[in-house]
Amino acid sequence: MDVELDGVTVGTIVSDLSLRAEAGTVVGLVGPNGSGKTTTLRCVYRALRPSGGAVRLGGEPLASMSTRDSARVLAAVTQDSELDFDFTVREVVAMARLPHQSAFDRESLRDKEICAEALRRVDAGHLAERGVLSLSGGERQRVLIARALAQRPRVLVLDEPTNHLDIGHQHEVLSLVASTGLTVLTVLHDLNLAAAYCDQVHVLSDGRITASGPPSEVFTPELVGEVFGVRAHLVPHPVSGVPQLLYDRRPRQEEIP
């Protein structure tokens, strides 16, 4: 299912932002802190109504869809995804099935299987009976991703999905979401992870897109210097050949004359 942002504007935070995520592709949003990435995603997962422009899912304006209909096709793992009450992991993931159930439905055997499989896919099957408040940051993040997968969406919206994850789980989660065949729109801070897993990237700066395209074309040392203010060098990954960035460290304060 395609996702289209057409001239999305949120006050002065995001200005006239247009992008298209083709069905089945992984599209990354990158940019400095405060550049409007989360605000853009919030318009897609309906935490925020844009003051201008439109978001369309499969050609249909989000604004004309019921929240239940959009929840059947779109799942999000966000910075404000809350796990506040001490439900078990199994209970939290089971909530993802609610948009697919009618008011009088009970959780079916199939719902249970879908939830168990989602937990297994993020390497969290062993956590099913744990209380969510007892989880580590990385375990919690994987449970939130399992909950999104258990929703069986067609579009996955992820705000820094690798937050809190160790390097092994960062790659595991991104390779998992890239292999689902879903349309994925994700904010990532790590440009090398974005280069490895995204088909297309959009670079935000001051609420506007400053560059778009395949990561190998977008992530140049010039762009990284201009947008992030760091000196970068591009080197091909020795195995995959995917261009990766190496950054110059800044001098320590005491080294600055």
Ligand SMILES: Nc1ncnc2c1ncn2[C@@H]1O[C@H](COP(=O)(O)OP(=O)(O)OP(=O)(O)O)[C@@H](O)[C@H]1O
């Ligand atoms: N509700 C709000 N009221 C006022 N300002 C806001 C609000 N929400 C976001 N902002 C501001 O808008 C700008 C963009 O915020 P946003 O969270 O979208 O950035 P971001 O690119 O996701 O940043 P980060 O990388 O730090 O997560 C920031 O300057 C932020 O302080």
